[in-house]
Amino acid sequence: MKAHAVRVALFAAVSVATLGLAFAQDPAPATPAPAAAGPGALSDELPVPDAPSITGTAWLVMDHATGQVLAGENVDERVEPASITKVMTSYVIAAEMAAGKISADDDVMMTVNAWRTGGAGTDGSYSGFEVNKTAKLIEMEKGMTVQSGNDAAIALAEHIAGSEEAFASLMNAYAARLGMKDTNFQNATGLSAPEHYSTARDLAKLGSAMARDFPEHYAYNAIKEYTVGPITQRNRNVLLWRDQSVDGIKTGHHSGAGYCLMASAKRGDQRLVSVVMGSTSEAQRATDSQALLNWGFRFYETHQLYAAEEVVATQKVWKGQANEISLGVAEPLLVSMQRGKYSKLQPSMDVPRTLVAPLEKGQAVGKVRVMLDGKLVAEAPLVALEAVPEAGFFKRLWHELLMWWQSL
Structure with a gap:
């Protein structure tokens, strides 16, 4: 009975960890704050007219x-x-x-x-x-x-x-x-x-x-x-x-x-x-x-979508002294766009499903992309905003077990 209880507890722990991982692997980036519509903002229904006709080669x-x-x-x-x-x-x-x-x-x-x-x-x-x-x-x-x-x-x-x-x-x-x-x-x-x-x-x-x-x-x-x-x-x-x-x-x-x-x-x-x-x-x-x-x-x-070293998202880290890491951009991420379209920006992230320590500060771990009307308007590398050193032996071993279980 005791052995059965241990197995149930282990299964529950792994299930919780795996469930947490499922939510952590595809974090949505922080959505840029809405911009106030100025007096020159366009209605979403109005197309931008073509640029003026220019005389020149x-x-x-x-x-x-x-x-x-x-x-x-x-x-x-x-x-x-x-x-x-x-x-x-x-x-x-x-x-x-x-x-x-x-x-x-x-x-x-x-x-x-x-x-x-x-x-x-x-x-x-x-x-x-x-x-x-x-x-x-x-x-x-x-x-x-x-x-x-x-x-x-x-x-x-x-x-x-x-x-x-x-x-x-x-x-x-x-x-x-x-x-x-x-x-x-x-x-x-x-x-x-x-x-x-x-x-x-x-x-x-x-x-x-x-x-x-x-x-x-x-x-x-x-x-x-x-x-x-x-x-x-x-x-x-x-x-x-x-x-x-x-x-x-x-x-x-x-x-x-x-x-x-x-x-x-x-x-x-x-x-x-x-x-x-x-x-x-x-x-x-x-x-x-x-x-x-x-x-x-x-x-x-x-617009500046994200400031340098602003936290864009957090991601779970395996085998590290910390269990998660903050991700951001090393340089300000800017975008030029049609007026009145700011609210339609769609940010997304492309990151590995598994991040394993050690991770260095500034290390590139993926990309953040910003789409508008189905077109890419800006992208930048996602970098680690802090270092995550490798954990001790027993935590690494435990995480190895959890990673194996999650891969089944």
Whole structure:
């Protein structure tokens, strides 16, 4: 009778443990808190209209926080970036300065080569720094950024890397770090060259990275005019005068590239980046860029679904000193979506049915996915938010028995 009672008790214990496991193996992630519907929220019944019709060879509008392309055409087609190239030149300058390799107070020589290749005697834009004289690096950078000075870009490249060719190698190395997979730079100016190309998607990544990584240098793009000696030149980005939310970023033009504009604007907490390549005129590139930004802000919004290290779900752990573990995301999980659709988000988890200690903090153990209308809109690795060391011998043995029983 006693043996029978022991068997019944053991069976009951295993059944309870197994039942608990059944509930623990497929935990639902914490549902993001509902967002308050603002005055611009759309009715669920209203579809988002198509993006504006754009004149150009390639174009897009992208959400800065998520990197999601909201609309675009020929976004991965090779194009000549023209003077938008100088955003990459600025990025390299900012990165090298942050690394302590150069200083804003460096004296930069306007060499004969820089003056002849990119100065007033050429057909391109120039800054006006005097040949064979120096200027502070910060002044030269602003002359390049605001006035789109080819001469300043070349002089800065020579100062930083010894030659423009060597500087282009740096540009390509930084571009690779930023995930610009379809880009190759041959110069610091954007003047036409056989293997100097990029794409609308890559250029949007670059503009977004400039705003994110080096906001001080990015801010130079919002300067409306800049004076070098007796010459005062206006920023060619006319959206700076038309739209107070626009704070960058760069125009470009030559015969092979057409008229180009990478623009960026911030309204509230949301930033968008637009890229228009191969447009037909200065006026058209500005009109199209403004239309894309207005459309993106009107019909899309960005939400943080889960904060970094926020508990998304808990999961049972076998053979560990703790019996469960908290799971979350290492980085904030953001999503760009149509306005008025937040309440329809459907989060789900993909985790192993069995988690066995030891588990390290930060260890990836699955994924959290967020669906909207049957489409994946965001996903991120699920990581352990704390470590779970291995349990002692007897607990491990007991859990081994329970795991065996559960597998029958």
